[in-house]
Amino acid sequence: MKNNPIISDHLLLSYVKGEANREEIRQVEDWLALDSDNQIALDKLKSVWESANAISDFDVIDLARNWDELQGKIRAGAKNRFLVPKIWRYAAAIVLLAVASFLILRPGEVKMLEMTGSISPTTLTLADGTEVWLKEGATLAYPESFASDMRAVSLVGEAFFEVTHNPEQPFVVTAGDTKTEVLGTSFNLKNGEGELLELTLITGKVRFVKGSQQALLTPGQKVNVNAEGLVLKSINSQTNFMSWRTKKLTFENTPMEEVIGDISRLYGVVLEIMEKDFLDCTITTTFENETLEEVLDTIVSFFNIEIEQDGQLYQLIGKGCKS
Amino acid sequence: MHNENEIRLQQELSQGGEKAFGEVFQLYFKVLTVFAKKFVGDLQVAEDLVQEVLVKLYENRKSVQFHTSLKAFLFQSVRNKCIDHLRSVKSKSDHHDQIKQATQAEQFDFGDTMLQAELEERIYNAINDLPTQCQEVFKMSRLEGKKNQEIADLLKISKRTVETQISNALKRLRKDVYQYLKLLIVTFLNFFG
Numbered sequence: 001m002k003n004n005p006i007i008s009d010h011l012l013l014s015y016v017k018g019e020a021n022r023e024e025i026r027q028v029e030d031w032l033a034l035d036s037d038n039q040i041a042l043d044k045l046k047s048v049w050e051s052a053n054a055i056s057d058f059d060v061i062d063l064a065r066n067w068d069e070l071q072g073k074i075r076a077g078a079k080n081r082f083l084v085p086k087i088w089r090y091a092a093a094i095v096l097l098a099v100a101s102f103l104i105l106r107p108g109e110v111k112m113l114e115m116t117g118s119i120s121p122t123t124l125t126l127a128d129g130t131e132v133w134l135k136e137g138a139t140l141a142y143p144e145s146f147a148s149d150m151r152a153v154s155l156v157g158e159a160f161f162e163v164t165h166n167p168e169q170p171f172v173v174t175a176g177d178t179k180t181e182v183l184g185t186s187f188n189l190k191n192g193e194g195e196l197l198e199l200t201l202i203t204g205k206v207r208f209v210k211g212s213q214q215a216l217l218t219p220g221q222k223v224n225v226n227a228e229g230l231v232l233k234s235i236n237s238q239t240n241f242m243s244w245r246t247k248k249l250t251f252e253n254t255p256m257e258e259v260i261g262d263i264s265r266l267y268g269v270v271l272e273i274m275e276k277d278f279l280d281c282t283i284t285t286t287f288e289n290e291t292l293e294e295v296l297d298t299i300v301s302f303f304n305i306e307i308e309q310d311g312q313l314y315q316l317i318g319k320g321c322k323s
Numbered sequence: 324m325h326n327e328n329e330i331r332l333q334q335e336l337s338q339g340g341e342k343a344f345g346e347v348f349q350l351y352f353k354v355l356t357v358f359a360k361k362f363v364g365d366l367q368v369a370e371d372l373v374q375e376v377l378v379k380l381y382e383n384r385k386s387v388q389f390h391t392s393l394k395a396f397l398f399q400s401v402r403n404k405c406i407d408h409l410r411s412v413k414s415k416s417d418h419h420d421q422i423k424q425a426t427q428a429e430q431f432d433f434g435d436t437m438l439q440a441e442l443e444e445r446i447y448n449a450i451n452d453l454p455t456q457c458q459e460v461f462k463m464s465r466l467e468g469k470k471n472q473e474i475a476d477l478l479k480i481s482k483r484t485v486e487t488q489i490s491n492a493l494k495r496l497r498k499d500v501y502q503y504l505k506l507l508i509v510t511f512l513n514f515f516g
Contacts, residue, residue, distance in 0.1 A: 061357075
């Protein structure tokens, strides 16, 4: 823009604001007539002056407050992510718990990516749309894209899979020296030190293989590999085994002995019942997305007992229903 | 300058970077909110909508695909969120004016609106950079609509000083902002003030 000494900003601005008197207006219009660039300069000034109104909005927006609100929404959202996903998209659901302390890859395997679960269950979507929820510390090794004949992954730790149905391309999870071939299902796989392999089928069909032993599972059944490496088939009776993912605990006339076990596992604390009689007291209730404090408060009010806390240890004191 | 930074942020975000997300918030929240306000008319509503867009970005940061750029992605997402909001306002409202206003807002040109918001951000940054008295004088004149004599009386300076200060502010604006001006925008300017 030409720095024209004849016209002052003050004058131009008066003109732009509509505050110029007749003499001033004439001066500006003379100046405009001198050079077409001058009109452009005036238009720019007008544009910027008018847009400057927005400064007040920028000033008013409180970044700190908005950041806090945003964090609140993120925390609220994290709780809801534990709800069970839409199973209708997939053929079936199974839960698999396995033991292995190392990942096994087929020789000549394609480059595998790895994902490890953190404190909140980590979700991962594989190349075929299969969704995997990894529990804390669980690691999944998976390829960026699957081979044409088979979809192969390996797992250490606990995870829940919802496998996209594709009979042409079986989905196989290797955990230790076991293989779970998924015939169109979703399942939970858990791997731990010194623990037994446990596969529980919720819906669909799964073929479980360990060495020469094979088991074909239908819904409601589960498979355990015991210390001797024997594959044992049985019925799943543990209602709350998926609580780590659903954040839901259901109790129906459940004895406190079992209740404290489920609560301990979900919240990562140790609950101890001090009076033997209390072990047999039963409770019927559902806890969904609640904090440990809320759960314990409910139990205290149910049974009129006291709870003493020492770090991660919570002692339940009182006879409860037997008092 | 913006591009290198953006690329770094995109990379750090897709690796799950929390710090990168914080940076994205600091860099873009205000301009995105001002942008959203042009569609929805209310600053609080705009803040909420932008927060929600950023929450979703955070939750999906590892898997989000930035086909164009982080900035374009953010503006697009906010706009889409605003359109959804406007549609919901329309369906719940039985006020003719409200519905008419929402319908008009839905038609706003995305590119122009984004450029306008970015222009306003540049103006804001330029003015914010000014020395205290200069900034104060400019804001009193532009935002509070005070006459030069009024400002002079309130700040206990001469009217001449006030005029000089405003001129200084305009010089800064010319230096920092003019290159980004798009004159076609002038007519659109005062829709939501």
